[in-house]
Amino acid sequence: MKIAIFISIGTLLLCLAQLGFKAPLPLFAQQYCNQHYHYCLDYPASMFPFAFISPDEDSLVFSTADKLSELTVIATPAVSKLDSHQAFEERLKSLTQGQPYTILSIINGDYYYEVNFLFDGHWYHQKAGFFPAYDVLYTAKVPVNRTEMMLLIKADVKMEF
Secondary structure: OHHHHHHHHHHHHHHHHHOOOOOOOOOOEEEEEEOOOOEEEEEEOOOOOEEEEOOOOOEEEEEOOOOOOEEEEEEEEOOOOOOHHHHHHHHHHHHHOOOOEEEEEEEEOOOEEEEEEEEOOEEEEEEEEEOOOEEEEEEEEEEOOOHHHHHHHHHHOEEEO
8 A cells, every 4th residue: 555655656746747847845955045146045954054144145154063064155246357267266276275175076167167176174066157247156065074965965955046
């Protein structure tokens, strides 16, 4: 009986997916959308119980209960006309201050980049979008000894510009 119910629910969900319906987010998921900077962040609220949103909503910080892992989103005015690779290099130089780092992967587009790198005992996953009036930078920061946490973040956190 339980198997039949499971198969029926599974079949129903598959049919809805093929028709273009989106399943609701899990109960533990949360969505933050910023209308001014035109982005949305879907994240598992159960993983990030602490949240800070700046008064002008240009900065967000979500952290785990142990405060060792965090998600940040920072929106800034688009003052520089650097291409996406140059913008990443400038941000990396500012963060690392000449200390060693390792780039694991990088994707550069005309108006975005996505990168994974190691620095100072942490694994970073960044996405940046560049728009005419502003830039948006999303960063996940996790200690290197918590690889499973970064894998969960990369699977469960969605940033849409």
